[in-house]
Every structure is written in C-alpha cells, then in structure tokens.
Amino acid sequence: MDDLLREFLTETSESLDRVDAELxxxxxxxxxxxxxxxxxxxxxxxxxxxxFLGLPRLERLTHAAETLMGKFRDGMPVTAxxxxxxxxxxxxxxxILDEIEARQREPGGxxxxxxxxxxxxxxxxxPQAAPRGQEQTKPREEATDERPNDARGERIASHSIRVSxxxxxxxxxxxxxxxxxxxxxxxxxxRHESSDFKVPLQRLSNVTAELQESVTKTRxxxxxxxxxxxxxxxxxxxxxxxxxxxxxxxxxxxxxDRQVLDLVKDPLTHLVRNxxxxxIETAGERLxxxxxxxxxxxxxxxxxxxxxxxxxxxxxxGLDLARIGARAVECGLAGExxxxxxxxxxxxxxxxxxxxxxxxxxxxxxxxxxxxxxxRANIEQIGGTIDLKSVAGAGATFTIKIPLTLAIVSxxxxxxxxxxxxxxxxxxxxLVRAADTGEHRIERIKDAPVLRLRNRLLPLVHLQExxxxxxxxxxxxxxxxxxxSHVFGVVVDGVLHTEExxxxxxxxxxxxxxxxxxxxxxxxxxxxxxxxxxxxxxxxGRATPVAQTNMADVERAEDAAAQEATPLLVFRAGSPHPKAxxxxxxxxxxxxxxxxxxTSDGRHLVQYRNRLMPLLQIDTQxxxxxxxxxxxxxxxxxxxxxxxxxxxxxxxxEQRLDIEVAVQRPGLLGYAVVKGSATEIIDVSHYLPLxxxxxSRRRDPPAVRRARTVLLVDDSAFFxxxxxxxxxxxxxxxxxxxxxxxxxxxxxxxxxxxxxVTDIEMPDMDGFELAVTLRADxxxxxxxxxxxxxxxxxxxxxxxxxxxxxxxxxxxxRTGLVAAIKEQSADLHRAA
Amino acid sequence: xxxxxxxxxxxxxxxxxxxxVTLTAAGQMFGLPIARVQDxxxxxxxxxxxxxxxxxxxxxxLRGRIVTAIDLRRRLGLQSRAEDRPPMAIGIETKGExxxxxxDTVGEVLRLADADLEPIPxxxxxxxxxxxxxxxxxxxxxxxVLDVERVLDLHAAAA
Numbered sequence: 007m008d009d010l011l012r013e014f015l016t017e018t019s020e021s022l023d024r025v026d027a028e029l030x031x032x033x034x035x036x037x038x039x040x041x042x043x044x045x046x047x048x049x050x051x052x053x054x055x056x057x058f059l060g061l062p063r064l065e066r067l068t069h070a071a072e073t074l075m076g077k078f079r080d081g082m083p084v085t086a087x088x089x090x091x092x093x094x095x096x097x098x099x100x101x102i103l104d105e106i107e108a109r110q111r112e113p114g115g116x117x118x119x120x121x122x123x124x125x126x127x128x129x130x131x132x133p134q135a136a137p138r139g140q141e142q143t144k145p146r147e148e149a150t151d152e153r154p155n156d157a158r159g160e161r162i163a164s165h166s167i168r169v170s171x172x173x174x175x176x177x178x179x180x181x182x183x184x185x186x187x188x189x190x191x192x193x194x195x196x197r198h199e200s201s202d203f204k205v206p207l208q209r210l211s212n213v214t215a216e217l218q219e220s221v222t223k224t225r226x227x228x229x230x231x232x233x234x235x236x237x238x239x240x241x242x243x244x245x246x247x248x249x250x251x252x253x254x255x256x257x258x259x260x261x262x263d264r265q266v267l268d269l270v271k272d273p274l275t276h277l278v279r280n281x282x283x284x285x286i287e288t289a290g291e292r293l294x295x296x297x298x299x300x301x302x303x304x305x306x307x308x309x310x311x312x313x314x315x316x317x318x319x320x321x322x323x324g325l326d327l328a329r330i331g332a333r334a335v336e337c338g339l340a341g342e343x344x345x346x347x348x349x350x351x352x353x354x355x356x357x358x359x360x361x362x363x364x365x366x367x368x369x370x371x372x373x374x375x376x377x378x379x380x381x382r383a384n385i386e387q388i389g390g391t392i393d394l395k396s397v398a399g400a401g402a403t404f405t406i407k408i409p410l411t412l413a414i415v416s417x418x419x420x421x422x423x424x425x426x427x428x429x430x431x432x433x434x435x436x437l438v439r440a441a442d443t444g445e446h447r448i449e450r451i452k453d454a455p456v457l458r459l460r461n462r463l464l465p466l467v468h469l470q471e472x473x474x475x476x477x478x479x480x481x482x483x484x485x486x487x488x489x490x491s492h493v494f495g496v497v498v499d500g501v502l503h504t505e506e507x508x509x510x511x512x513x514x515x516x517x518x519x520x521x522x523x524x525x526x527x528x529x530x531x532x533x534x535x536x537x538x539x540x541x542x543x544x545x546x547g548r549a550t551p552v553a554q555t556n557m558a559d560v561e562r563a564e565d566a567a568a569q570e571a572t573p574l575l576v577f578r579a580g581s582p583h584p585k586a587x588x589x590x591x592x593x594x595x596x597x598x599x600x601x602x603x604x605t606s607d608g609r610h611l612v613q614y615r616n617r618l619m620p621l622l623q624i625d626t627q628x629x630x631x632x633x634x635x636x637x638x639x640x641x642x643x644x645x646x647x648x649x650x651x652x653x654x655x656x657x658x659x660e661q662r663l664d665i666e667v668a669v670q671r672p673g674l675l676g677y678a679v680v681k682g683s684a685t686e687i688i689d690v691s692h693y694l695p696l697x698x699x700x701x702s703r704r705r706d707p708p709a710v711r712r713a714r715t716v717l718l719v720d721d722s723a724f725f726x727x728x729x730x731x732x733x734x735x736x737x738x739x740x741x742x743x744x745x746x747x748x749x750x751x752x753x754x755x756x757x758x759x760x761x762x763v764t765d766i767e768m769p770d771m772d773g774f775e776l777a778v779t780l781r782a783d784x785x786x787x788x789x790x791x792x793x794x795x796x797x798x799x800x801x802x803x804x805x806x807x808x809x810x811x812x813x814x815x816x817x818x819x820r821t822g823l824v825a826a827i828k829e830q831s832a833d834l835h836r837a838a
Numbered sequence: 839x840x841x842x843x844x845x846x847x848x849x850x851x852x853x854x855x856x857x858x859v860t861l862t863a864a865g866q867m868f869g870l871p872i873a874r875v876q877d878x879x880x881x882x883x884x885x886x887x888x889x890x891x892x893x894x895x896x897x898x899x900l901r902g903r904i905v906t907a908i909d910l911r912r913r914l915g916l917q918s919r920a921e922d923r924p925p926m927a928i929g930i931e932t933k934g935e936x937x938x939x940x941x942d943t944v945g946e947v948l949r950l951a952d953a954d955l956e957p958i959p960x961x962x963x964x965x966x967x968x969x970x971x972x973x974x975x976x977x978x979x980x981x982x983v984l985d986v987e988r989v990l991d992l993h994a995a996a997a
Contacts, residue, residue: 183902186902423888424887425886425888472890473888474888474889475888510904513897513904513906513935513937514933515890515891515894515906515908515990515992516887516890516894516897516906519887519888519889519890521888521889522909523886525904527899527902527904531883531899532883532885532899533883533885533897533899533904534885535885535887535888535897535900641887
C-alpha cells in the first residue's frame with residue numbers, strides 16, 4: 007500500500023475514535039465551545055487530507071459534515087437529531103475507510119442521502135443564527151484559523167517519533183533476555199567470591215534495571231485509549247434501550263502496558279454494556295425508586311502498587327440475587343439449601359460461571375450466555391482479578407485489578423518436595439513461618455489444614471501435595487496468597503529468594519496443568535515452573551470446604567484490631583492458668599535438651615550460643631523437666647540472655663492489651679482477658695534482675711516497655727501490606743502511611759512514632775525529603791529514620807547519610823529490615 | 839557415455855532418498871527424517887514437571903530456549919531406561935515450540951531410498967505402529983521410521 011495512504015488510514019482511524027468520544031461529550035455539554043472546536047478541527051483535518059490524496063467521495067461527505075458543525079460553532083443549538091446524523095456520517099466515513107484499506111482505492115457509490123440531510127439541517131438552522139453571507143465566508147476563515155494549530159502540531163511532532171509496535175515489542179523481548187543474562191551473571195558472582203566483577207556487575211545491573219524501566223515506559227499507554235469507543239457505545243445503547251445513561255470517566259490518563267491494554271479492551275466494553283443493559287433501569291423505574299431519571303455508569307482507573315485498578319460502577323438496580331440463585335440451582339451449580347447459606351458475594355460470583363445468564367430474554371446487547379465467564383477468563387489470563395460488589399437498588403461495582411506489565415515480573419522462588427517453583431510476587435501478601443512450636447502452627451479441621459493468622463483461619467494448601475510430590479510437612483513457610491478477594495496460604499518447604507523473572511509460555515503439552523501459568527529460566531540457568539495462584543485457588547475450592555467469610559468485613563475488623571493490637575505470647579507455667587507476655591519482649595522461643603541443664607549454686611544454667619544462660623522459673627510451682635525437651639522463653643538485652651522456664655507455649659494472639667486487674671505481686675503486672683480467658687500478664691522486668699544483679703540498674707523505666715511504634719511510609723499498598731505484618735511480628739506497633747505528607751500529618755496529629763521506616767522512591771515528597779523535614783522540626787528531630795529502597799547505590803547511601811538516615815535497607819531484605827528496626831529501637835532504649 | 843550408464847544416472851536422479859538420523863531406545867533402532875531434526879544434544883538439568891504425563895521427562899534450558907523433553911521409551915511404551923545411562927536428546931521444532939526426544943543413543947545418518955520403505959508389519963505393537971511411518975530393512979536389523987508429528991501428539995497417546 008502507498009505509504010501516504012497507510013499513514014492517512016492510521017491517523018484517520020485514531021482521529022475518528024477521538025471524534026466519537028468528543029461528540030458524545032458534546033451532546034451532553036452543547037455549550038462547550040472547546041469540545042466543538044476539537045471536533046471541528048478533526049473533521050476539518052480529515053477533509054483536508056482527503057482532498058490531497060484524491061478521495062473525492064470522502065471529501066464531499068466530510069465537507070458536508072464540517073459545514074453543519076461550523077454552524078454549531080457559530081452558536082446554533084445542537085439537537086439530538088443533529089448528533090445522530092453526524093454519528094451516522096462518521097459511520098459512513100468509517101465504512102468507506104474500511105473499503106479503502108481492503109481495496110486500496112475509494113469505493114464507488116454516493117452519499118447523497120446523508121449529504122442531503124446534512125445540507126438540509128445546515129439550511130434549516132441557518133436563519134436562526136446569522137445572515138447567509140456571513141456563513142459562506144466561514145469555511146475560508148476556518149482555514150486561516152487552522153494555521154497556528156498546524157504550526158503547534160509540527161512542534162510537537164519534532165519532539166516525538168512514530169515507532170512501530172513490533173519494534174517496541176522486539177525491544178522488550180531483547181531487554182527481557184538481558185535481564186535474564188544479568189540474573190545469570192549475578193548468580194555466578196554470588197557463587198564465586200571474585201570481587202573484580204562485583205562492581206561493574208552492580209553497575210550493569212543498575213543500567214539494566216533502568217533500561218527495563220524505560221522500555222516498559224515506552225510501551226505504556228493511557229487507559230483512555232481503551233475507553234475511546236465507550237461513550238459512543240453507551241450513547242447508542244441508551245437510544246436502543248430507551249434509557250438515559252451517562253458515562254463518567256475518571257483517570258483516563260492512567261497508563262498501562264500496551265499489551266495489557268489490548269487485552270482489557272474487550273472485557274471493559276463488555277462490562278460497560280452489561281451495566282447499561284442489566285444495571286441501569288429505565289427513567290420511569292428510576293424515578294419511581296426515587297433516583298434521578300438519568301443513570302450513571304462510572305469508569306475509573308488508578309494505580310496502586312504494581313497494579314492498575316479499574317472500576318466499573320453503575321447506580322442501577324444491583325444484581326438480582328434471587329434470580330441468580332434460582333438460575334444457579336437450575337444450572338445444577340448448587341442446591342437450594344446451599345444457596346440459602348451463601349453470602350451475597352458468593353451468589354454474585356455465580357455470574358462468572360460459563361454459560362450463566364439470567365437475562366430473561368436474549369437482547370442484542372448482552373445476555374447471549376457468553377460473557378462474564380469470558381470476561382473473567384480474559385482478565386485472569388493476564389494475571390488480573392475481577393471482583394463484584396452489588397447493593398440491591400443502589401447498583402453494582404466491578405473492580406478489576408491487573409498488573410501494569412506482563413513481560414517481567416518479580417517472583418518468589420520457593421521449594422517444595424525438592425523442586426523449585428516461582429510464585430508471582432503480585433499475588434503474595436505475606437510470608438509466615440510455620441512450625442509446630444513456633445508462633446504459627448498448622449492445624450487441621452478434619453483433614454483441611456488451616457493456619458490461625460491474626461484471629462482468622464486461613465485455608466491452606468500444601469504445594470507438595472497439590473503437585474503430587476509426596477505428603478507435605480507442616481513445617482516450613484506459608485505463602486499467604488491473594489486471588490481476587492480469596493486469601494489462602496500455600497505451604498512450601500522453603501523460601502529461597504526473590505527474582506525478576508521473564509515469563510515464557512507453557513509448552514502446549516503442559517498447558518492443561520492449571521497449577522502452572524508458565525515457565526521461566528532462573529539466574530542459574532535452570533528452568534522452573536511458575537505457579538498460577540488462580541489455579542491453586544481452584545484446587546483449594548474443591549479440596550477444602552472451609553467456610554469463607556465475607557472478606558471485606560474480616561479485613562476491616564482485622565485492620566481495626568491490628569491498629570492497636572499487641573502480639574501476646576500465651577503460655578502455661580506452673581498453674582493451669584494461662585500466662586502471657588508481650589511478644590516484643592521475647593527474643594526467641596527455644597526448646598533445650600534437659601540434659602544440657604546444669605545446676606550451680608542452686609541456680610539453673612544452660613549453655614546457649616556459647617555462653618551460660620541462667621534459667622528462671624516463674625514461681626516455685628514451675629518445675630524444670632528432668633528429661634526430654636524443656637521449652638523456654640529467651641529474653642535478651644544486648645549481650646545478656648535469660649531463659650524463662652515454661653510448661654508449654656500455647657499460642658500467639660494479637661489483641662489490645664488492657665490490663666484489667668492490677669495486683670501487688672512481684673512478677674505479675676496484672677490480669678487481662680486474652681481470647682476469652684483471664685490471663686496473667688507477666689512482668690518480665692521482675693525476672694531480669696533475678697538473673698543478673700546489675701540488670702536492674704540498666705532497666706528501662708516501665709513506660710518504655712510497651713511496644714514501640716513504627717511509622718511505615720510507602721506509596722505502594724503492596725509493600726505496606728507485605729512489610730507491616732513483618733514489623734508487627736517483630737513486636738512493634740505499625741502505623742502505615744501512603745505518602746510522606748500523610749506520615750507528617752499523622753505525626754502532627756499526635757500519632758506516636760518511635761521509628762520511621764520510609765520508602766525512598768515516592769512521588770511528591772521522597773524519603774530523603776521526609777527525613778530532612780523530620781530533622782528540621784525539633785519535636786521530631788530525634789526520631790530515627792530507616793530508608794527502604796529497591797535500588798541502593800553509593801550515591802543514595804551518601805545522600806542518606808547527609809540527610810540523617812540512620813540506616814538503609816534493600817526493599818526485599820526482610821531480615822535486614824527487622825534487624826535494623828531492632829537495632830534502632832535498642833539505641834532508643836539506651837538513650838531513654 | 840553409453841546408453842546404459844545414461845539410464846542408470848537417470849534412475850538415480852528419479853529415485854527419491856530420505857536421510858534419517860538413527861537412534862536407539864530399549865535396543866530398538868529408530869529413524870527420524872533429518873529434515874525434522876534441529877540438533878542433537880546431551881540434555882542437562884531437566885526440571886521435572888509435576889502433574890505432567892509420564893512421557894514428559896521435564897523441561898530444560900537449551901541456549902535460552904525452553905525445551906520440553908519427551909522420554910521416547912515411555913512415549914513408545916518400551917521398557918524404562920536405567921537411571922545410570924544418561925540419555926541423548928534430539929531437538930525438534932514444531933509450531934514455534936521446541937521439543938527434545940530422549941533416546942538411549944544417537945547414531946549415524948543414513949541415506950535410504952524411499953522405495954525401500956516397507957509398510958509396518960501388522961503384528962507390530964500397536965503403540966509403536968501408531969507413531970511409525972514404516973520400516974527400513976538394514977543389514978542385520980530393522981529401523982522403524984518415526985512420524986514426528988504423531989510422536990509429539992501426546993493427546994492421541996493418552997486416548
């Protein structure tokens with residue numbers, strides 16, 4: 007095809023999409039001259055180019071449309087009839103363009119019908135506005151008006167160039183391979199301690215990361231591109247269905263990867279159609295229900311962490327739960343009794359089942375029985391999730407969460423049954439260590455494994471069992487995974503590290519295995535399978551009938567509880583009454599072999615970490631076991647440790663610590679209700695001097711003993727969610743803030759912060775600036791600040807030192823972070 | 839050039855030949871048309887794939903490409919290979935995907951006349967018969983010609 011012609015077709019189709027969107031806005035805001043100007047210019051440009059390329063039929067048509075629009079520009083009232091006419095003109099233009107594209111020449115035929123109508127309307131409108139003579143001069147004036155705009159267009163053009171999508175895709179593939187090679191080199195250097203390579207490799211690593219980011223950026227497009235056709239669709243639907251529907255769009259400028267954008271276009275269109283067709287009522291019904299006659303479909307998009315959230319909400323009638331339930335029974339998806347026990351959320355989810363449609367009659371708009379299941383499949387295919395909330399009479403909201411880019415993802419490399427697997431970080435919420443004796447123990451309800459996590463039962467799957475690699479052990483790690491609103495734990499034997507992986511498609515011979523979403527090559531050159539959390543969640547759905555509670559409620563309750571909750575270690579010692587101690591004070595839980603316990607001068611001692619550690623009993627009733635393993639709580643203060651002998655460790659609970667009855671007994675702070683039973687809260691400070699005579703002198707004033715508060719600042723919700731439980735588990739209170747400004751506001755409003763942990767890379771005010779601001783204010787100058795960064799360069803560390811960061815930790819180095827927090831808070835102790 | 843020589847030369851030209859890469863699995867010799875063979879390599883670090891069919895030995899990294907390794911013995915229903923003898927792999931590409939057929943040994947390339955290809959004996963094991971295109975009689979042994987597409991059609995094997 008002629009290059010000029012191809013260019014023209016590409017540009018024109020882009021322009022037409024924009025005209026579509028503009029026209030509908032124009033109809034809603036007929037007085038907005040700005041919009042009118044835009045449409046006019048677009049049509050004008052098409053007309054001009056047609057003349058140049060010798061496409062007379064198109065030229066005549068656009069000319070007629072332009073004339074009419076010129077009238078509107080002069081202040082003619084815009085009628086619905088006129089908008090419809092212009093829309094059909096544009097449809098005609100499109101069909102001619104399609105023909106041109108297919109045959110490379112303009113098709114024969116005439117557009118007399120439309121041109122006549124356009125002309126008639128222009129004539130009809132004329133007398134109302136201005137005398138004829140003036141009108142005729144208009145087009146010529148327009149042409150001169152265009153010049154400044156053209157000049158501006160040229161200026162913009164010189165700053166950007168057109169690059170074909172293939173070139174960008176190829177660039178992305180190449181960069182992906184580069185990332186892999188970089189990972190391989192890093193792996194090699196990790197094995198050989200040759201320092202010669204380290205520095206240049208670090209540099210290479212940084213450059214690769216930058217390159218990856220830039221290339222990813224070139225592929226980013228505003229989501230508005232996928233929305234362009236929607237206003238027109240909604241307008242046509244309103245006419246077809248006889249409803250008044252308004253489409254609101256927010257966040258159209260939110261960018262995401264072009265590839266992802268292409269894949270969400272159709273699901274979005276389908277959802278919007280669905281809202282308009284099923285959701286919004288007719289004007290009469292709406293008025294009767296006390297709502298405005300005009301219904302609204304609201305589309306919004308925003309970034310959050312590595313995700314883009316897209317919300318499609320309508321203010322219509324909401325989902326008809328009764329009908330969905332009935333239909334589910336009809337389809338044999340559930341029994342009637344079962345439906346009765348299901349939550350509204352679960353019933354709503356039936357609509358995503360293949361072949362499920364409740365539309366009583368099949369309309370051309372929706373209700374063809376294919377749809378919502380395809381929408382969900384498409385979204386899940388790109389690693390996204392879709393969620394549905396519906397309130398009867400008030401409307402339904404679909405929330406789609408999709409990763410910004412597909413090609414390279416960060417993954418957690420885990421081990422199960424002697425094999426390694428990658429779990430995409432995007433679906434990982436947190437990691438919990440599971441051990442029989444530890445804080446989190448895997449329990450079983452009948453045969454279903456569960457984990458008690460912050461007062462909630464988390465259903466578990468053993469990766470090893472699902473993959474038939476043998477029976478899974480209850481020791482290891484639980485990867486808390488989220489798919490949509492479904493949270494579950496994946497039990498693995500070990501967590502090795504995180505790595506940026508390039509997803510390679512699954513072999514066609516393996517694609518039927520739903521537990522995997524792809525393969526990847528690790529830094530050490532080996533191939534591993536990428537776990538598909540969606541697939542696991544399906545397996546879980548079949549295997550473990552653990553009642554799912556309404557997630558949103560649980561989360562809210564959990565958040566509220568976690569705000570003020572103190573993790574308490576509950577144990578028994580001596581008496582059957584439970585005892586508890588704030589977990590933050592316990593350094594470690596240990597079981598020691600009784601044979602190692604020595605007695606000297608009436609005191610019990612044990613060799614612990616190459617030192618002698620005194621063992622103390624809570625009271626005279628507690629006895630030290632003579633054989634087997636003796637559980638102890640280890641308390642440490644700097645270089646000294648003390649073991650407190652207990653009978654058994656019962657649980658770790660996180661709750662508000664309200665000491666209700668204060669007692670005058672040494673070693674006892676008082677009683678509190680912990681998980682429904684009266685529990686003795688042990689005063690650790692009583693025991694420490696018993697072990698070391700000089701401990702009391704170094705003892706902290708009682709006020710300092712309460713859990714310290716860490717203010718966690720990170721713009722990514724993902725990191726906040728990942729790090730907060732980690733810090734909490736280390737025995738601190740956590741207050742999270744999504745930005746530096748929010749953090750400063752929290753401090754100003756009286757939130758206590760003993761320590762600030764802040765992300766360095768944040769929009770608006772970054773971590774360095776936050777530290778500077780804190781330092782500048784006398785009341786906050788003493789708060790230690792720990793910086794978190796995905797990339798730590800020498801410059802960053804230097805800058806951190808200058809602005810007074812106490813420490814700098816890599817974002818994925820969880821152990822490092824906890825160590826840094828502990829160290830800083832220990833310094834505070836000494837200072838206090 | 840005599841008439842007879844001319845005739846022979848003509849005959850050689852008209853007779854079609856196919857080149858085969860020979861391999862053995864469980865003592866049986868097989869042949870794969872060389873046109874379908876990408877390369878021959880010693881597979882290292884095969885990652886087994888849980889939940890995959892028995893004939894899938896796993897996946898491996900061959901110069902940055904992910905290759906699905908198919909155990910020929912299992913695929914053809916032959917006796918399983920002893921663990922101590924490392925297999926050889928024959929790389930095959932089809933529909934943009936890479937596969938590796940694991941055989942016990944890979945031998946020389948033979949150029950054989952198509953006319954000599956004999957149909958599969960009717961009493962041949964049905965599993966073997968389903969993936970073979972015929973048999974070549976060589977000195978002292980038979981070479982079963984494998985049809986690559988049918989060998990890779992695991993779905994048919996399962997059915």
